[in-house]
Amino acid sequence: xxxxxxxxxxxxxxxxxxxxxxIGSHLCEALLExxxxxxxxxxxxxxxxxxxxxxxxxxxxxxxxxxxCTPLHPKLKADWIFNLAxxxxxxxxxxxxxxxxxxSVVGTKNxxxxxxxxxxxxxxxxxxxxxxxxxxHPQRETYWGHVNPTGPRACYDEGKRAAETLCFxxxxxxDVDARVVRIFNTYGPRMxxxxxxxxxxxxxxxxxxxxxxxxxxxxQTRSFCYVSDLVRGLVQMMRIDNAPVAPVNLGNPEExxxxxxxxxxxxxxxxxxxxxxxxxxxxxxxxxxxDISQARKLLGWRPKVLLAEGLPPTIEWFARCVDGASxxxxxxVELRASA
Numbered sequence: 001x002x003x004x005x006x007x008x009x010x011x012x013x014x015x016x017x018x019x020x021x022x023i024g025s026h027l028c029e030a031l032l033e034x035x036x037x038x039x040x041x042x043x044x045x046x047x048x049x050x051x052x053x054x055x056x057x058x059x060x061x062x063x064x065x066x067x068x069c070t071p072l073h074p075k076l077k078a079d080w081i082f083n084l085a086x087x088x089x090x091x092x093x094x095x096x097x098x099x100x101x102x103x104s105v106v107g108t109k110n111x112x113x114x115x116x117x118x119x120x121x122x123x124x125x126x127x128x129x130x131x132x133x134x135x136x137h138p139q140r141e142t143y144w145g146h147v148n149p150t151g152p153r154a155c156y157d158e159g160k161r162a163a164e165t166l167c168f169x170x171x172x173x174x175d176v177d178a179r180v181v182r183i184f185n186t187y188g189p190r191m192x193x194x195x196x197x198x199x200x201x202x203x204x205x206x207x208x209x210x211x212x213x214x215x216x217x218x219x220q221t222r223s224f225c226y227v228s229d230l231v232r233g234l235v236q237m238m239r240i241d242n243a244p245v246a247p248v249n250l251g252n253p254e255e256x257x258x259x260x261x262x263x264x265x266x267x268x269x270x271x272x273x274x275x276x277x278x279x280x281x282x283x284x285x286x287x288x289x290x291d292i293s294q295a296r297k298l299l300g301w302r303p304k305v306l307l308a309e310g311l312p313p314t315i316e317w318f319a320r321c322v323d324g325a326s327x328x329x330x331x332x333v334e335l336r337a338s339a
Contacts, residue, residue: 020047104159184251188227216280
């Protein structure tokens, strides 16, 4: 493939590593809508070509099946590089923890080297997991976290922390324009039914007529950002001329208990629900809520989609994924914005 001559007429050439995943595929679409040309690089470990069906026949889009632990083709030119390449849910990143760590470390190093070669801007998708089970609430970027470095979640938590280190060392010593965002819980269409996180678990169980499994008391909290808001933040982070000198949180600061989310999803799915309580997994965070002051200040960004607006299309997506989900009601359900 003649990488340097593939496209013509768009403003930027963009590599999206992990572009066949949940967030990555939405990002590819948004970039194409802006007129950019996009190379999606994905090993399909957790991503899917089905997420890219809407892009079939798009002349400014190419899919490359490749693991980022292998260096990219040296002629694959880029102006912008987004690194979203890593399994992000506990069941998936714990399935092969060594590969998870190597994806964050070796994969990020390879992509940073590629950015160096083409003087490309680089956005690293880090995670709220770098805060671990936080002792500071809400979490600010200046907080160094409370992470178990040898526990079952460490392959992801510490891998992402190491990736951040690589980004800032490349800035300091190799003049790479690297930017880091810390992504908090994100939801929306194209999440995998076996994702293993709160929204996907509860939606699949409710639509399947199964009891909802809650780990721990259910009083632990999370914040949920709709995927379109998150993608808008990623693009804005890439677009600004002055790279922030520290990571920037991207997430919705509205905070909900796990029990409350179970109630909302069950109501939207139109089902009565039972709850099964299971022990809280090791190192599972008790509270999670971003301080987005820096995103507001530096990016002019804040989330716009309320949970009451984002959950219906998300549940409708899962209804199409789950057999026997005919009890899904498409009628809107009124929820308070503070629900």
